[in-house]
Every structure is written in C-alpha cells, then in structure tokens.
Ligand SMILES: Nc1ncnc2c1ncn2[C@@H]1O[C@H](COP(=O)(O)OP(=O)(O)OP(=O)(O)O)[C@@H](O)[C@H]1O
C-alpha cells in the first residue's frame with residue numbers, strides 16, 4: 001500500500017512534468033495551428049543550461065533562472081526565424097521543418113557539450129526526504145517539482161482568465177483577423193505565447209536535470225508523451241493539458257507497477273512480468289485510444 | 305478625414321476592386337451602397353488592412369495607411385463592426401468588450417464599460433455570458449459596442465442590421481443615432497435605404513468594384529431611376 005502511494009506521487013510528478021511540456025505545445029498548436037516537433041529541444045536547452053550554470057555557480061536557483069530565460073529566448077528566436085514562415089502552411093511542411101530543428105539542436109548540444117551526458121545534483125536544500133505519507137519518506141526534490149507544477153497551473157489560470165493579455169490571446173486563438181482589427185499586434189502576441197511555452201519547456205527540462213541524464217536527444221522521449229497528452233486533453237486547452245498530463249503520468253507510472261502484479265494473479269510469474277511490462281508500455285496509448293473513441297476531439301475540445 | 309483614391313484589390317488572381325474613390329467627412333454619416341457582391345465588404349477590408357491593396361491610396365488622419373498592418377490602422381482610429389459580427393465566442397460579453405479596449409482617439413470622455421452600456425443597455429444583463437451564448441441581436445450590439453471601446457475616430461459598420469428582427473434593428477439604429485448626435489464619424493453599409501436616407505448625410509454607390517455615384521441624401525432620395533438602377537429598389 002505504501003509502495004502504491006509512493007508510485008502515485010511519482011505519477012503525479014511525471015504528470016507535472018508533462019503538464020509543463022504540454023501547456024506550451026497545446027497553446028502553439030491551438031493558437032498558431034502549427035505542429036512544433038522542436039518543443040522537446042527547448043526542454044533539452046533548459047536542462048543543459050541549468051546543469052551548466054548550476055555546475056559553475058553552485059546555485060540551483062541561478063541555474064533554473066538561466067534555463068528558463070535561455071529556453072524562452074531560444075523559443076522566441078525559433079518563432080521569429082522559422083515558425084513564423086510555417087503558419088498556414090501544410091502540416092507536412094511544419095513537421096519536416098521542425099524535425100530539422102530537432103536535428104539541429106541535437107547536433108548543437110553535441111558540439112557545445114560533447115557526447116558525454118551531464119549529471120546534475122539535487123540542490124542541497126531539497127536533497128532530503130519528507131514523510132508526506134507517514135512511514136514512507138518521499139524525496140523533497142520530487143515534491144518541489146509537484147509544487148512548481150501547481151504554481152505554474154495557477155499562474156497560467158490567472159494569466160489566461162484574469163488579464164487582458166490572456167483575453168487577447170484567447171480572442172486571437174478564435175479570430176486573429178478580428179483581434180488585429182481592434183488594434184492588437186497579434187504577431188507580437190504569438191511570439192510572446194511561443195516564448196512562454198518555450199520557457200515552461202525549459203523549466204521542465206531544468207527540473208528534470210537532477211532526475212535524468214542531461215544528454216543530446218533527451219527531448220524526444222518526453223515529446224511523444226507530450227503529444228499524447230495534448231491529444232487526450234483536447235488541442236488548445238490548457239485545462240485539458242493539465243488533466244490529461246496527470247492521467248498520462250499516473251497511467252505510465254502505475255501501469256508499470258501494477259500490471260505485472262495484476263497478471264501474476266492468473267499467469268506464471270515470468271510470463272506475467274513480461275506481458276505486464278509490454279502492456280504497461282502500451283497503456284498510455286490505449287488510454288489515448290479509449291479517450292478518442294469516446295471524445296474524438298479530446299477531453300476539453302476547444303470550440304471552433 | 306478618410307479618403308480612398310483609385311483603390312484596387314484582388315482575391316487571388318481575380319480582381320474585386322477596380323479603382324474605388326470614396327470620401328468621408330469628419331462628423332458625417334456616410335453610406336456605401338450597392339447590390340450583393342458589388343464589393344462593399346471588400347472596401348471595408350481594404351481600409352482595415354485585411355485585404356491587400358494593390359494600387360491606389362488610402363489616407364486617414366493625414367497618413368497613407370494602405371500598406372499598414374491592421375492593428376496600426378485600428379490604433380490610428382478606425383473601428384470596424386464587421387460583416388457577420390465576428391464576436392469572440394470563447395470570451396464572455398464583458399471580455400469581448402475589455403480585451404482590446406483603448407483610447408486610440410485620445411478622447412477626453414473615452415468609452416468604457418459603463419458608458420457603452422448606456423448606449424446598449426440590454427447588454428448589461430448578459431455580461432458574463434459567452435459570445436456563443438448570445439442571440440444574434442445581442443451579438444450585433446456587442447459588435448458595435450466592442451468597436452466603440454477602442455474609441456475610434458471613424459466607426460465602420462458592415463451590415464449591422466442584417467438578419468435581425470425589426471425591433472432589434474430599431475435598437476441598433478437608435479444606438480447609431482446617439483452616436484451621430486455625439487458627432488461620431490460613421491461609414492455605414494446597409495440594405496435599409498429608407499432609414500439611411502434619414503440618418504446619413506452622404507452616399508456612395510458601388511457597382512462591380514467601382515464607385516459609380518456619390519451625392520447627398522436629398523439627391524438620392526429624389527432620384528428613383530438611380531435607386532432602381534443600382535440598388536434594385
Ligand atoms: N474571400 C474571397 N475570395 C474570393 N472572392 C471573394 C471573397 N470574398 C468576396 N469575394 C468576391 O468578391 C466580390 C465582392 O464581394 P464583397 O463581399 O466585397 O461584396 P459585398 O458588396 O459586400 O456583398 P454583400 O452585399 O453580399 O455583403 C464578390 O463577387 C465575391 O464573390
């Protein structure tokens with residue numbers, strides 16, 4: 001039971017990471033109608049910059065700030081130089097161009113940081129454990145990630161629902177031409193939205209630094225799950241991204257833990273473990289399939 | 305105040321405006337009349353920087369605006385009430401009004417939420433409804449109110465009474481009369497000639513992408529042949 005609760009927290013933490021990634025991707029997809037495969041590269045940029053600054057300065061906070069700044073700026077630059085030319089073009093063009101960006105960023109990190117992965121320590125302050133559940137100490141760093149996710153969700157909620165900037169972004173998502181005709185510089189707004197999404201991806205990358213190896217290509221594995229999340233949540237919906245990210249985080253984590261155990265009830269142990277593991281790796285896709293059968297446009301379809 | 309000279313525009317390779325000339329005096333109510341498909345909406349879109357202008361000049365507030373982006377044109381002081389209303393469906397009525405609100409004309413008594421609600425009081429009970437939950441009439445009043453919230457020097461209305469019940473139409477016309485009394489410069493496109501002859505000072509008739517006649521209400525009212533030929537009334 002304790003193990004189960006611990007896995008639940010792990011699922012929550014993965015869900016938070018996925019939420020940070022998918023918030024930006026779903027916005028870009030929903031508002032600018034552009035498929036950006038290079039979103040994972042911004043996560044990687046965040047991780048590398050955080051690891052490097054942390055290593056040299058010894059300050060995790062500084063690393064985090066540098067990471068989100070760098071990812072935000074790189075994101076806006078990518079929007080200005082590349083994505084802006086892709087709005088309104090065929091999805092295939094967008095996929096090809098942004099796939100090119102992935103290769104570019106992966107090579108670039110190899111040139112700058114080499115092929116050896118960087119390892120980043122958990123900051124001292126968060127290196128301990130906390131007993132959220134009595135009897136099961138849980139790493140405080142992972143709890144901090146969960147907290148960061150809650151803060152970001154609250155921030156996005158306020159930004160989109162209670163500021164004029166948020167109203168303009170939502171208005172632009174439904175009718176660009178009209179919001180421009182009311183005096184809003186929608187191109188600039190798009191760049192800012194893109195920068196915000198990139199910044200969140202950078203934040204996710206920076207926070208993943210101490211948990212994963214920081215290496216070239218690290219953005220791709222999370223990118224796939226991120227796409228699953230935004231499809232389940234409903235493209236363009238931040239609320240959908242939040243719910244779906246938590247669902248996918250849970251299913252991914254608990255699936256690997258529970259399915260083998262479940263199968264052992266009726267199968268020989270070895271077969272159960274093998275089948276359970278394969279089923280577990282398929283489970284998020286099965287979740288996506290079920291959601292799409294029931295709600296073809298995702299959980300929170302954005303009007304159109 | 306707003307002048308078009310020889311404005312030409314295309315949709316793809318097919319030309320839609322063939323040299324439009326049009327003038328709007330400050331403080332006047334001016335119309336753009338013409339049968340369906342003659343290019344009225346295209347003129348509005350060209351003024352607003354939505355439809356690219358291939359030739360000709362559009363002058364407003366002492367500037368040439370035909371190459372400017374939409375948002376700059378709006379900021380110079382042109383407010384558009386577009387054909388089809390184009391309310392933001394995912395924003396509440398209040399948000400539709402506030403999203404882009406600004407005082408671009410530098411008016412000393414700028415429109416704000418309370419002020420536009422005195423012109424269209426019916427909107428007051430619907431402030432927290434989403435755009436797609438409003439009736440056609442409410443959407444139309446909102447579209448006018450939304451344009452006023454940027455405090456435009458010129459207000460352009462494209463078919464603001466189309467498809468509305470007579471009572472709601474009257475409500476819109478009443479609103480426009482208030483604006484006219486306040487000295488708001490207005491360019492209006494509408495099919496209700498009899499109302500326009502009362503409310504407007506000056507008229508332009510467009511046919512196949514060209515302005516073929518301009519003149520006062522008195523002259524247009526007196527000329528049945530003209531009305532029949534270009535407006536089919
Ligand atoms: N997006 C478009 N693409 C191609 N052609 C268009 C487009 N919009 C309008 N047209 C054509 O341009 C011409 C002028 O259209 P416009 O909408 O300006 O006319 P209108 O006078 O506003 O008509 P209505 O009274 O029906 O609103 C029409 O022949 C129309 O078919």
Ligand SMILES: [Mg+2]
Nearest residue numbers: 344345346387
């Ligand atoms: Mg029209």
